Amino acid sequence: MGRYVIRRLLQALLTLGIVLFLLHYLTALSVQIRGNPALLFFGGDRTPDPGMLAQVERLYGLDNKCYERVGDPCLSPFVDRLQNFVQGDFGTTLNGNRDVGQLLAIYIPNTLRLFIFATITLVTVAMVLGTWAARHRGKFIDHTVRGTTILADSIPVFLILLSYVYIVAVPLTRWARGIWGTESFMGQVFRPNYNADYPWTTIIIPGIIVGTVGLATMTRLIRASQLENLGSDFVRTAKAKGLKPMRITIVHVIRNSMIPIITGVGFLFAFMLSGAVLTEGVMGIPGMGRMIFQAVQRQEGNLVIVGLTVSAVVVVFVSLIVDLLYAALDPRIRYE
Amino acid sequence: MAETVRVIGDTLPGADFNSPLLEVDDLHVEFRVRGRRVPAVRGASFTLEQGRTLAVVGESGSGKSVTSQAIMGILDTPPAAITGGAVRLHGVDLLEQSEETRREVRGNHIAIVFQDALSSLNPLWSVGFQIGELFRVHRGSSRKDAKLKAIELLDQVGIPDAKNRVGHYPHQFSGGMRQRVMIAMALALDPEVLIADEPTTALDVTVQAQIMRLLKRIQSERHMGLILITHDLGVVADVADEVAVMYAGEVVERAGIRDAFKRPAHPYTKALLRAIPRVDTVGRELEVIGGLPPNPAALPGGCPFHPRCFAAEDKCKSEVPPWTEPAESHGSRCHFAEEVYTDER
Incomplete structure (x- = not known):
């Protein structure tokens, strides 16, 4: 180990x-x-x-x-x-001569919040849908789940974003404010843009939208891995041992299905970075994605390098976590 | 460790100890595939007494594994469905019991060893955990006690250095050792019936012999009933007491092992015996049974074996042969059982 x-x-x-x-x-x-x-x-x-x-x-x-x-x-x-x-010195920007370290202190937490909501959305929705589809394999529910997730995945993120911002967000915010007031959670959560006074609340919806990137992949992955384990010989052995279905699912199916799921999350995390660029741009979130995009536009060489370094560190760090989780889950990897 | 005395009636209400240990009576199982019903077992019957070994022999697809899984109650329903018959343990029909009672029966009364030990063990848990799970779930043992029992069992099935091996994972064992782990797991709760479903098929020939000897030793030590499912008549010759030959989902011959080998009463058994390679037939071409096992979705009419049978006549194509007994406790499902038995055909 x-x-x-x-x-x-x-x-x-x-x-x-x-x-x-x-x-x-x-x-x-x-x-x-x-x-x-x-x-x-x-x-x-x-x-x-x-x-x-x-x-x-x-x-x-x-x-x-x-x-x-x-x-x-x-x-x-x-x-x-x-x-x-x-040493923590990230240089300054060409435009405005601002300290990049200070910019990162604002941008990184925002993107992190975005990713937290995105990952929660992705994992919970895919877990529920994937398990549901696996239970009803080959039936109507299975086909519906697979069809709709593919449909959701084939709509580009910017289309979801734009239709949210221009069609849904404003009437929804107006309606919510009429009932709960402007300063309430509900009054802020549906806003079409970021509000620095509510850094968590106003990032929930963008996070959910980023989370739909790769939803189909994840759902299918979970469905397939659960099906594989449900039909496996060791589940048959577990049945022959007289275990209850609940125990079989918890002890013998879920843990075995975790490996492809963790792989998927690690993989999609890197993938979501691209979703973050668009989402942060459209929803006006001062985050890493928008920062890198603007830095490229303005030829801010240093800023581009710092931004990409941060995202490279994040991706490498996430893959490291994935590898360590593998080892924790699977003895065959641990003793390789 | 305090040993609690187990009363069979606790986990199997209504057990009658004058009845045979396990009785499979006219069992029917079918699979429903895309709206069609495909029979897998069509009236299998056999009896297993305490301390005896019954070999169930047949080709792939003859329904022997399905029968064993139906006895265990671990068939996936759907697509499988048990459509008739009875599986009686100490006179209690298991098919009529609640799911909870059936769970108690699994492990406590009937246990099974599967063919492929590598895929039949969960790769992510140590063998000690997987054996100990039985004690923890069925007996409410603590983790520590369960582990001690697992070590004891591993030792009994001949795994060296059991104390250390108990924490190892299935992939760290060799094929033969893994099969021993499976056997240890099956023996954990001291069942009265052990079903071994092709326990040696995935193993080397030398290891095969070791595993067979182990099964035989354990069976006589514990006075268990052993059902040995195999496609290899050669394997069962010196282990089994009785043999039931299955073909196309039914038992076509049932006899004591010596009788079955010496004087088979069904042409299929006879053909199978001729197909065993023997030292004294070296140099001669090995006899084979022509044709393929029938497709269970489209069985030939009459006797299902007639297209491949050397003794078939017109009658075999139209009439289903009845169960006849050419000798005491030697039955065959053939129109010409007598003639085959007396070697006139």
Whole structure:
């Protein structure tokens, strides 16, 4: 078990290192090919004073000669940046000269809240539907569940978002406020946009919408794994031992069905990041997805790198948790 | 550990100890597939007495496994349905009992060992947990007591170093050892009937012999009734007391093991015996039974064996043969049972 954990930890670190390096190399290449982003500081086509340019370059860590040689991996700025990250220094933005660390302190909790609601929605809805479909295999309920989840999955997230924001949200909010008042939970929960005064309440609905991404996949996964275990030989053995159906389900089916489900959640977590970009954009949530999107639009190289680093850390961390949960659940993996 | 004396009547109300241990009487099981009814067992009958071994022999699809699962009451209904007959344990018809009584009977009175021990054990729990589960559920034992009992059982079925092995998982055992674990699990609550459903099919030949010897030893030690389900007549010869040969869902011959081997009274049994490879027939081509087992959804009329039978006549195509006894306690479902028995056919 100890060796397994250590190996997985090392693998996670290695993955993270590779991702961060590739990220750095891509941005370095874009500087080398597209030209010095420090020029933007002086507004487009004008030729700045060399002394001032050098100062700006130093400020944003662009003063290294390697940025002039196309294809150079620029290792020394990479190492510098990693050191700064470790010390909690994430640099500043080009626009407005704001501290990126402070921005993260606002954005990360919002995205985290979004993901908490999304994961809860995904797992509970898929669990209920998947179990339900498995119980009624081949019957009307089974086909209905599978059909509707596929339908829900094939509608793009932005369509759900836009129809919620433009059609449902406003009348629903008006109706709720008429009954419970503006400041109540119900008065806030249906808002079409984020409200910084209610950071939890106003993220519930966006979270649910993000949670529908991958709902069909998850439902099918749960249905299939439960069916597989219900029809398995060890469930037959459990019946032959005279166990009650309830005990068979809890002890011999659910635990065995957890492995594909955990895999699915880990996998969809990374997938939901893309849903987060759209959702945060449309619902006006100041979160990581929107931050990265805007950073790309505004050529904020540093901000892009920081944002993607955070999401890479999250994805690697989630996969690590998934691997550890595997080992906790399945002795065959633990003793591999 | 205080040993509690178990009274069979506690878990099986109405048990009569003058009746045979287990009696399967004209059992009918069918499967309902897409609105069609496919018979899997069509009137299987046999009796098992205490301390005896009954071998149920037949090809794949002859209904022997379905019969054993019907006795246990673990068939999935639907698609399976028991449509007639009785399974009497100490004279009590199990098919008429409540689900709760049936659960008590499983493990306490009748236990089963399945063919594939690897898939029949839950991969995520230690073998000790899976054996101990029986004591915890049926006897209300503590985890600690259950584990001690599991160690004791593993030791009895010949697993070396049982104390350490009890915490191991099924994948850490070899095929033969896993089958021993299954046997230990079946023996846990000291059942009166043990059903072994092809217990050695998935094993190496040498391990097969070990497992058969183990079953035989345990059966005589505990004076259990053992039902040995197999497709291999060779395996049962020196273990079984009686044999019931199944074909197309019915018992076609029932006899003492010596009688059945020496003087079979059904052409199918005769053909099966000829198909066993023997040392004294080396070099000669092995005899086979031509054709395939019939499709249970479309059984041939009359005697279901007639298309493959060497003794078949016109009568066999139209008339279902009656149960006849050419000798005492030797029955056969063949129009020509007498002639086959006396070797005239």
